[in-house]
Amino acid sequence: MIPLAVSPQEERVLIFAPFGCDGAIAQRVLDELEIPVQVCGSMLSLCEELHRGVGAVLITEEALW
Secondary structure, three states, X not given: OOOOOOOHXXXXXXXXXXXXXXXXXXXXXXXXXXXXXXXXXXXXXXHXXXXXXXXXXXXXXXXXX
């Protein structure tokens, strides 16, 4: 089987944390692990970044309200 090429966008984690400092804290932890991160402060920003490609999305509990 031929391995598929993965773009840098598809290896990153999007963090949707519109309130408080949860996004910054999560970003610091993932940065230390050398995982590419993009913090999204709004739902619009999250949707735009999703279209560019993503490996995972982290959503804080407060964002669900």
